[in-house]
Amino acid sequence: MAKKKQETLSSEEKIKEAARKVFMEKGYAATRTRDIAEAAGINLALLNYYFRSKEKLFELVMQEKLSSFFGLMLPVLQDPASSLSDKIHTIADRYINMLADNPDLPLFVLNAMRNAPKKFVAMLKGADHVLHSVFARQLKEQNPDVAPEQLFINIIALCIFPFAMRPGLEVLSPEIGVQFNTLMEERKKLVPKWMKAMLKVK
Amino acid sequence: MAKKKQETLSSEEKIKEAARKVFMEKGYAATRTRDIAEAAGINLALLNYYFRSKEKLFELVMQEKLSSFFGLMLPVLQDPASSLSDKIHTIADRYINMLADNPDLPLFVLNAMRNAPKKFVAMLKGADHVLHSVFARQLKEQNPDVAPEQLFINIIALCIFPFAMRPGLEVLSPEIGVQFNTLMEERKKLVPKWMKAMLKVK
DNA sequence: AAACTTTTTAATCAAATGATTAATTTTATC
DNA sequence: GATAAAATTAATCATTTGATTAAAAAGTTT
Structure with missing residues (x-):
């Protein structure tokens, strides 16, 4: 069972797990350190014992989440070996897979970027060259009439x-709710097709 | 001057204005009633005098924002007189215009929907027929091979x-920052073109 | 097993926060 | 201009909340 594993986790790890869960669900401000302690099944004081403060714990979680969010995209953008079509396919496939398992991640990341742009800048130091990436160059080659930024925004938008x-x-449509997973699965193939079609638009 | 107008606002209206601003910038949980009182230049007790509670005031603002957000889209979706192409053009144009003036609105709405789905359901009662709208029918006519939900999601995603x-x-790219407004202006024309291209994808 | 370190707990603190109260000032009504 | 109603204020409450403390328990070393 999943329980067995949890019980054998160290207190430190139990707190981290709980923090991931609660921060992702409610965001920083709406989360009480007591919520985390309760979810972790530990004494409140242990949270500060291991992580000093709510803010430090949050930054740890944010760091993790931003890494897994952008880590999925950045290497692909810079890969000189793969074609543009391959890159688009890989990004769509990876993001849709990952977000199916982490539905709260997009909103968490968007809020984190909005609320702490400075920390966010520091975290992504060295990843700030989307515009000069191999991906951007390939977009430009394929369609010199549309700014590559536009198409970069589009693939991210369509996936996330x-x-x-x-x-x-x-x-807005309860039907969409029940078939959501199916729709997203379909999108893995549709997004690359759509991107291909958009690339032809002048 | 803009000041003149503000000074003549009633206290009630000053509080609402300040609440709009602060709630939109920081969200519900991170907002202190004192922040609102200070931004409004009124005594803290007046907030409760006019609006009973922080939560009631927030619901008022949320109601307003959801209305302006969805009110822009729903009538278009149901318009039997306009073509599909017209609808797409109208939606793109209106949203990009509106969001240029209300940059915090998307995240506010997304969070509101996530955090209070029940209240949100109540608010949008009667607007829950996106799938059976004229717009959805027109999408289906134009391309029977792709679920209209997919294309509905796409136009919203590309605009918002x-x-x-x-x-x-x-x-990720400081250059995008400086030319953001220009890029969004370009998108008013690009989104309809992209949607047209995507509609051809089987 | 004594001495020491690490981990855990219950109790508590101080500050922040949403809300209320009672008094005062302003505005409207007669 | 007196009287009542509405608006505004300063002071205060009761809780919540992040964090700390001091003591106890568990684990390690010698």
């Missing part, structure tokens, strides 16, 4: 936004 | 997501 707006979609 | 991810974009 559906997950961010899922709760809204479920209200 | 760039604003939600703007802080991230500015870090």
Whole structure:
């Protein structure tokens, strides 16, 4: 069972796990350190014993989440060996897979970027060359008439936004809610096709 | 001057204005009623005098924002007189215009939908027929091979997501930051073209 | 097993926070 | 201009919340 594993985790790791869960679900401000302690099944004081403060613990989680979020994209953008089509396919496939398992990640990352742009800058030092990446160059080669930024925004938007707006979609159309996973699965093939079609637009 | 107008606002209206501003910038949990009182230039007790509680005031603002956010889209989706192409053009144009003036709106709405799906359901009662709208029917007519939900998601994603991810974009590529407004202006024409191209994808 | 270190706990603190109260000032009504 | 109603204020409450402390328990070393 999953329980067995949890029980054998160290207190430090139990707190981290709980912090990931609660911070992702409620965000920094709405999270109480007591929520985390309770979810972890540990004494509140242990949180400060291991992590000094709520903020430090949050930064740890944020660092992790930003890494897994951008780590999935950045190496692909810079890969000189793969074609543009390959890159688009890989990005769509990876993001849709990952977000199916981490539905709260997009909103968490968007909020983190908005609320702490400075820390965020520091974290992504060295990753700030999207515009001069191999990916951008390949986009430009394929379609010199549209700014590569536009198409970069598009692939990210098409892959990630559906997950961010899922709760809204479920209200606007309950049917979408029940078939959401299927729709996202379809998107793995559709996004590359759509991108290909958009690349032809002048 | 803009000041003149503000000074003549009633206390009630000053509080609402300040609440809009602070809630939009920081979200519900991170906002202190004292922040709002200070921004409004009124005594803290007046907030409760006019609005009973922080939560009631927030719901008022949320109601307003959701209305302006969805009110822009829903009538278009149901318009039997306009063509599919017209609808797409109208939606892109309106959203990009509106979000240029309200950059925090997307994240605010996404968070509101995620955090209070129940209240959100109540608010949008009667607007829950995206899938059976004229727009959805027109999409289906134009391309029976792709679920209309997919293309509905796409136009929303292409228009709204760039604003939600703007802080991230500015870090990933400072150049995008400076030319953001220009890029969004270009998108008014590009989004309809892209949608047209995507509609042909089987 | 004594001495020492690390981990864990219960109790508590100080500051922050949403809300209320009672008094005062301003505005409207007669 | 007196009287009542509405608006505003300063002071205060009760809780919540992040964090600390001092003591106890568990684990390690010699």
